[in-house]
Amino acid sequence: MSSTLRRLVTALAFAGCAALACGGLSLSSTPAAAASKTPINIGVVAPFSAIDGASIINAAQLAADDINAHGGIDGRPVKIFTYDDHASSTDGVRAFQRAVNEDHVVALVGVWISEVALAMEPWSGRLKTPFIIVGAASTDIPKHVHDDYKDYKYTFHLWLNSAFLADSVCDSSRDLLVKKFGYKTTVVMSEDAAWTKPLDAEYLNCLPKAGLKVLDHIRFSPDTTDFTPIFNKIEAKHPDVVITGIAHVGLKPTVQWHDQQVPFLMAGISAQASASTFWKQTNGATEGIITETAASRGAAITPKTVPFTDAYTKRFGTTPAYDAYSTDDAFYVLKAAIERVHSTNADKLVDALEKTDYVGTIGHVAFYPPNHPYAHGMKYGKSDITGIMIQWQHGEQVPIWPESVAKAQIIFPSFVKKTASK
């Protein structure tokens, strides 16, 4: 809306200028100087009304303003164009087309839902426009790049894919729950969605290796209204902890877990719990919930993490969700790539992006090479990015893993048993 308005104003100003015959004036400035001031247009796609979608838009705005305040990209200002995908694949694809054909963006950043990202991915090749996915987690995103490099090479995945997310949860569960409290058993509970298929497969593979026997594996429909039957079924198995994979849903299972005093810890991935607004939406029922996320307030993963968190919180009144951090990093990765080749040519940008070596808010960002099974996926590992685990403690998101950023031990809500079942 506002971009339309802006274009209208520009057009009117232009028309007015022509009427006043001031064309001569603009001709007098050198073409080179004029070209150097042409903004670099970057598109941002996300579902505006979801917590994790709004945080992509906010972070993009923040990054663009910050880049412009510090001289822009290669001396040119950044201009962002935002598109609401309404969590719909059709809207996502339409946004991609509009961004490239009408708004002439040089690259697209964003997307929270894997289904939307996967629908948009082929269009990065068809429209020859770099596309950096910052929120969706499906392993198919980098897999497509590997399988059909020529057509998919414009896509980059600047967020941990589901398999790595699962590894991160397994590694942290071993350190936090198995070693410290002797936990032995778990039930995996995930929503039925594209991103959780590889997540669950890796959970079932890595949890036993981490020392947690998987007693049951539950996949539920994201439309589920009442989680009581699911919790009852899980409780009958007496697991020490429930490992979650939820993002589309968040509030209902969290509130019912709390209100019904379901007596086990909930750890794993609860994407909505990574934003501070979740506390208010659940009236504090999220107390005790453990989730994997990109970074958090007070977790100084790199020197950039805390300043970004503070700047974001100050401007938007809420802490950033995980994909706000990856969005910020995506803008700077893109900036570095453009400045490396002094061009916005798509193919040159792809080459430059492949050489990414950037310390961002979430760690050291680098992409796997084209021959890797996760081609253009973000590198996972201690020297790159592992993500962190946070727990909601007394209304705050407190980092508890890895040890290098941990600020506290795990706490147990009063209704949760602390010791492992015999």
Place this chain on the structure above:
Amino acid sequence: MVATQILVDGFVVSALYGLGAIGFTIIFGVSGVLNLAHGGIMVIAAMIAWYVAGTLELGRYGGALAGVAAGVLAAYVTYYLVVRPIKRSRKIAEEEKEIFILTATLLWGIMIQEAIAYFFTSNPINVPPMIGGVANMLGVRTPSNELLIAAVSWLVIFLLWLFVNRTKLGRSVLAAAINPRGLALLGFDLGRIEIVVWGLYGLLAGIAGVLLATFLGASSDDIGDLTGSAFSIVVFGGLGSVPGSLLAAYIIGYFETTTAYLVTPSIREMPALVLLILVLYLRPQGLLGRR
């Protein structure tokens, strides 16, 4: 064990369904209006309750009261802005008014949905439970708040019964529901009764919306589902029949709960919808319907 679970859980869900559907059936009986913005009014009440209790920090009871008040207000806005102009219009043929109101309230519901998503986002919210803690019901660990929901629902239904049977105003509402034209011939002001009924409707939808959001949460995305479920319960029970709606609410509530526990929560609504289709085939007027 599972049987008692179903018994307790089903009772709470059914009580809420009943409360949500009664108002819907009453305005159909009196006003002849199928209000397809019904879910919107429930979610407005829930959102305001959440906002007042949380952001304005006026406490859970303050929030609940504000939510119910917002429900009444939203019902009146729906009546004066959407329904009444169509009813009084001379440009719309009398026999087409019903379909006009149906379409108008449907669109109104979508507008409410978009507005809530704009102001509050489409993320679900949870209204603080009226009471905390859990109680042991027949060996089932049940949040005390859910028991309160069932109790409040039945109290409201009882008060409604008292109002309709024991007060003069209530009796005229009942009479209007049975035969509006006859009442008009007796010299009663149907316009006044409609105003009472829409207020009553807002009250019931508001209470149902707030209670629902303390139990299952609410979001703008739920609006279509809530309208749909009230609609199917009312059609199932017989359009315009309050006892029919209550009976249907319990049948559908228990059917859904049993499916969720014994089959899978993923197909919770499906068997109840199949049952609804069967009823429409075999008894189109619904269980206790008279039209």
